[in-house]
Amino acid sequence: MQRAYYVTTPIYYISGNPHIGHVYTTVVADVLARTARTVGPAFFLTGTDEHGQKVANAAAAAGMSPQEWCDALVPRWKLLFDAYHVTYDDFIRTTQPRHEHVVQRVFERLRERGDVYLGKYQGWYCVYDETFWLESKLVEGRCPTCGRDVQWLSEDDWFFRLSMYAPRLLEHFRAHPDWVRPKSVYNEMVALLEEGLEDFSISRTNFDWGVPLPGGGGVVYVWFDALLNYISAIGWSVDDERFHRYWPASVQLVGKEIARFHTIIWPAVLWALGEAAPELVFAHGWITVEGQKIGKSLGNAVDPFALAHQFGADSLRYFLLREAPLGSDFSYSEEKIAQRHNSDLGNDLGNLVHRTLSMLQRYRDGIVPPACATPLLDRFSDVPARVRSALLDLLFRDALEATWELVTALNRAIEEHKPWALYKEGRASELDALLYELCEGLRRLAMLLHPVMPERMAQLWRRLGLEERHLGGDWDVLVDERIAAGTRTTLGEPLFPRIELEPT
Numbered sequence: 001m002q003r004a005y006y007v008t009t010p011i012y013y014i015s016g017n018p019h020i021g022h023v024y025t026t027v028v029a030d031v032l033a034r035t036a037r038t039v040g041p042a043f044f045l046t047g048t049d050e051h052g053q054k055v056a057n058a059a060a061a062a063g064m065s066p067q068e069w070c071d072a073l074v075p076r077w078k079l080l081f082d083a084y085h086v087t088y089d090d091f092i093r094t095t096q097p098r099h100e101h102v103v104q105r106v107f108e109r110l111r112e113r114g115d116v117y118l119g120k121y122q123g124w125y126c127v128y129d130e131t132f133w134l135e136s137k138l139v140e141g142r143c144p145t146c147g148r149d150v151q152w153l154s155e156d157d158w159f160f161r162l163s164m165y166a167p168r169l170l171e172h173f174r175a176h177p178d179w180v181r182p183k184s185v186y187n188e189m190v191a192l193l194e195e196g197l198e199d200f201s202i203s204r205t206n207f208d209w210g211v212p213l214p215g216g217g218g219v220v221y222v223w224f225d226a227l228l229n230y231i232s233a234i235g236w237s238v239d240d241e242r243f244h245r246y247w248p249a250s251v252q253l254v255g256k257e258i259a260r261f262h263t264i265i266w267p268a269v270l271w272a273l274g275e276a277a278p279e280l281v282f283a284h285g286w287i288t289v290e291g292q293k294i295g296k297s298l299g300n301a302v303d304p305f306a307l308a309h310q311f312g313a314d315s316l317r318y319f320l321l322r323e324a325p326l327g328s329d330f331s332y333s334e335e336k337i338a339q340r341h342n343s344d345l346g347n348d349l350g351n352l353v354h355r356t357l358s359m360l361q362r363y364r365d366g367i368v369p370p371a372c373a374t375p376l377l378d379r380f381s382d383v384p385a386r387v388r389s390a391l392l393d394l395l396f397r398d399a400l401e402a403t404w405e406l407v408t409a410l411n412r413a414i415e416e417h418k419p420w421a422l423y424k425e426g427r428a429s430e431l432d433a434l435l436y437e438l439c440e441g442l443r444r445l446a447m448l449l450h451p452v453m454p455e456r457m458a459q460l461w462r463r464l465g466l467e468e469r470h471l472g473g474d475w476d477v478l479v480d481e482r483i484a485a486g487t488r489t490t491l492g493e494p495l496f497p498r499i500e501l502e503p504t
């Protein structure tokens with residue numbers, strides 16, 4: 001059985017409209033999935049986290065039942081992901097029976113094994129983050145993550161024996177120093193483990209919007225419910241063969257604020273079930289505005305539909321991946337997006353495409369000249385392998401910089417060899433050779449940039465007269481191919497038209 005590449009995003013709280021932060025993680029996962037598909041089978045899961053007090057409160061404020069509220073909002077998330085060309089293979093909702101069934105099975109399994117027990121929960125709770133906090137972790141009596149008020153809870157809950165797993169977790173962290181990235185988050189998690197762990201409450205009795213505990217007595221705590229999406233979607237306890245084709249996940253992407261749930265609680269739960277920890281959890285940084293994490297409730301959310309409309313979804317995808325290494329925070333502004341769009345995409349790449357295709361029209365009626373040696377491209381023959389390994393290693397900026405080496409070299413070749421002069425001087429074979437190399441260069445760029453800018457690169461591929469079904473195919477095959485002489489190209493409008501922002 002061939003193991004597939006399995007990539008996940010967090011499932012998003014459906015308490016409001018999606019914002020650009022949600023697009024960020026999902027686009028990163030999409031780039032990974034698209035790249036992995038050029039190597040072999042891949043599965044990309046995203047979805048929505050629909051239970052819990054936060055969602056119940058949002059529904060109540062809108063005068064709807066929680067289920068009606070979730071049903072009304074899910075299409076907006078799907079539309080948004082479509083607008084950003086996201087190719088998820090499955091979209092899980094925690095209110096789906098396929099998921100609820102697994103949550104109940106897990107609870108029963110843990111109860112049978114004695115991994116859970118009934119105890120008294122007393123402590124502080126942040127509804128916004130759906131998180132319990134020790135008194136000692138509060139900052140001036142407020143939630144240490146979001147700064148909001150916390151409420152005192154006292155109830156009889158089921159607890160998962162997390163504390164028991166602390167030594168095994170520490171051992172796992174030490175034996176797999178790269179399983180949590182970036183290093184800063186890894187170190188933070190090790191420090192938490194060294195402090196020791198408390199058992200983890202996994203049920204709630206003070207409200208009922210959640211998966212009912214088998215046998216009654218409340219609902220499953222939303223975080224415990226939510227984490228299980230990663231295995232319910234691939235058939236845990238229902239279809240073993242399918243489950244083992246995907247599990248353990250290759251990459252689980254999360255924002256750094258939820259690293260603790262994914263790198264401490266999650267592996268312990270998996271071990272309790274007899275399953276392996278994920279291969280990699282990558283906790284990425286935040287998109288900020290004026291130093292604050294973008295988030296609906298902070299009032300600085302940016303409408304991602306409007307952004308896609310204004311800049312083009314592919315331009316936004318490029319910006320999100322190019323602007324900062326994945327683990328770092330970065331601030332967001334329309335000026336920055338416009339700047340990247342105009343310089344990297346408009347000037348460097350867009351001009352290369354436009355100049356090449358228009359010279360081909362002018363000098364060769366749009367027809368690709370006879371195939372010939374490609375010495376310049378040969379000098380960059382390692383670029384596809386470098387780009388692919390950087391992408392799969394989540395080093396997106398490095399991958400794009402490596403791609404731009406090729407963009408720059410091809411632009412430079414035009415400046416140096418001056419095709420317009422070759423044409424005037426009747427040096428036909430030199431002109432043919434240059435145009436051929438430029439066309440072949442564009443074909444490779446379309447292939448390399450397709451995971452990041454799928455729509456624009458499909459457009460370029462078509463203009464090069466290539467068959468669309470080949471784009472996104474096996475890179476090893478595509479790298480060995482060459483654009484065929486006699487292929488008819490079309491010029492078309494600029495791929496990345498310049499964007500002028502309205503003065504504010």
Ligand code: MSP
Nearest residue numbers: 010011012013021025049226227254255286287294
């Ligand atoms: N529902 C939980 C996750 C459960 S996973 C088992 C949750 N949801 S959330 O809607 O708050 O979204 C979480 C994720 O959205 C973050 O972890 C991150 O991946 C992404 N982002 C939300 N805001 C973001 C930024 N401002 N910047 C970058 N990513 C952001 O937590």
